[in-house]
Amino acid sequence: PPGRERPRGGVRHLDPVAIAWPDGREVEQWLYEEAVRLLEEDGVFLPGLARALAERARPMLETARDMDWTAGAVPVLATEVEGELDVGDTPGPLRHVLFQADRVDKAGGLVIWTDYKTGRPIATARRPEYRRRQFLERVKRGANLQAVAYLLGSEGESKGRYLYLRPGLDNGERELAVTNADEEFIQAFAAASEAVLAAWESGSFFPRVVELDGRKEPARCGFCSVAEACLRNDSGARQRLHEWAGQEIEALGPEEGALLRVWRLGAKPMDPHPLAPSPVPSRPPAPGEGEEEEPRQIPDRATNVLRFPPLSRGGRAGGDGHGEGSGGEPA
Incomplete structure (x- = not known):
């Protein structure tokens, strides 16, 4: 396949290579050699186990073939390619967001970034x-x-997708994809990135040991490598954290406010925090009042930059935190 070592950016300008699916014997050889290599990296030298590992991976390769190679060779630009996106305030410093794709293809003028799952x-x-x-x-x-991130870090028309190779799924359920036309996804990415970067810059790192409802522990706590040093099993600590999260952002300092915005990422306007005060009834809006749309985050696609609008941290991302894009779990 095309080389794995590629400079960041500029993938669109590479010449695609038509990659045909290899014959069965070649696939068998690759599967076994890769299984042996992975086991040797872990200090395991058991040929029988390598064969079992190769058999375990075979159905996933067959799924990849059935999803993308039924029409013949695929025009591949690169494999295991790295990309980057610059994200930041307007004006203000930019931070590099790095990402990696398993495969990048080019179909006509469309660049397709694939992450295998x-x-x-x-x-x-x-x-x-x-x-x-x-x-x-x-x-x-x-x-x-x-x-x-694939979209925003790629010039021109692009498609970013997850392709699920797990056996037992219908082919129609295997792909989740976004394109340049998916403005809602781009807005959601911008809001999440802004909230997470604000928390990062203020040093507001925290363990999320309870979900927004205050009842359920996040599933990731079950396989966290530092769980033994955490208060995850302390119901009192979870309750105190949940009660603290019911405060209004305006009453907090910048560090705690940044933390709370991340905490509430993705919260729905119709589902306010259980401990949040009830809204005060107000007069009906006058005709035309409140109809102006918020400024949208428009990425500079030519230079792979996504800047947030001025004052957005005091507006959209800095409001009461109960609406969309105002706090929650970091990526």
Whole structure:
């Protein structure tokens, strides 16, 4: 395949290489050699185990073939390629957001970035529109941002996708993708990036040991490598954290405010924090009042830059924190 070592950026300008799917004997050889290599890296030298590992991986390779190679050779630009996106305030310093794709293809004028997944899909609804909604909610919470980063870090028309190779899925459920037309995903990425970078810059790092509802522990706590040093099993600590998260951002300092915005990322306007005060009734809006749209984050696609609008941290991302894009789990 095309080389793995590529400079960041400029993938679109590479010449695609038509990659045909190898014959069965070649696939068998590659599977076994890669299984042996991976086991040797861990100090395991058991040929039988290498064969078992190769057999475990075979169905996933067959799925990759069935999804993308049924029409013949695929025009591949690069494999295991790195990219970057510059993100920051307007005006202000930029931070580099790095990402990696397993494969980059070019179909006509469209650059397609693929991230292979071997686990369960992040969106499991049967209807495509509901799966897409689940995908968007994940991005709003600051999770699974990579496919959108592919778009913003690539010049011109692009598509970022997750391709799930797990056996047992219908082919129609295997791909989750975003394109330049998916403005909601781009806005969600911008809001999550802004909140996370603000927390990073203020040093507001924290363990999320309870979900927004104050009842459920995040699933990732079950496999956290530092769980033994955490207060995850302390119900009193979880309750205090949940009660603290019910405050209004305006009453907090900049560090705590930045933390709370990340905490509330993806919270829905119709589902305010359980401990938040009830809204004060107000007069009906006058005709035309409140109809102006908030400024949108428009990335500079030519230079791979995404800048947030001026004062956005005091407006959209700096409001009460109960709406979309105002706090939650970092990517």
